[in-house]
Amino acid sequence: MSSNFCSKPVDVSRFGVIYAGAQKNVGPSGATIVIIRKDLIGNAQGVTPVMFDYKIHDENDSLYNTPPCYGIYMCGLVFEDLLEQGGLGEVERRNKKKAEILYSAIDGSKGFYKCPVEKSVRSLMNVPFTLEKSELEGEFIKEATKEKMVQLKGHRSVGGMRASIYNAMPLAGVEKLVAFMKDFQARHA
Structure with a gap:
């Protein structure tokens, strides 16, 4: 999801992975949000780059690397605004x-x-x-x-x-x- 991310309610339980370039509706360019179902974590292939092995991120509370603080802060402001507007509905x-x-x-x-x-x-x-x-x-x-x-x-x-x-x-x-x-x-x- 990219263009439609946070433009409407989505039942995240229907997806194994949601990978969203969030620069359209949520944050600055480069902001990416990943929502992954727990049972899919830990199944990365050996050739998978560390940054795409979600087990690493899960084990480190999404802090394996230095997080993009500004982007996260901006996303947080947008989430607050979306809630103030009445939510995604x-x-x-x-x-x-x-x-x-x-x-x-x-x-x-x-x-x-x-x-x-x-x-x-x-x-x-x-x-x-x-x-x-x-x-x-x-x-x-x-x-x-x-x-x-x-x-x-x-x-x-x-x-x-x-x-x-x-x-x-x-x-x-x-x-x-x-x-x-x-x-x-x-x-x-």
């Missing part, structure tokens, strides 16, 4: 609302914007979309940047645009993007 409700607003704008654009992802598996965190007139994508990015909406260029392997609406993105940010999208469409349809 409330965070998920907010994330669903943001995603619904953005996907509705895309789906309701009469084909001007298109989401290349099947509706049943769409992400609540990353919303990819393309323009019917692909030659306008550069202009879209340029104009959005002028409006202080940055990092909308699509993933290098997919192209198009991608709106990352992680936990920290407020509803107002999504509403601003949707208003911009509607204005851009009106001017370029």
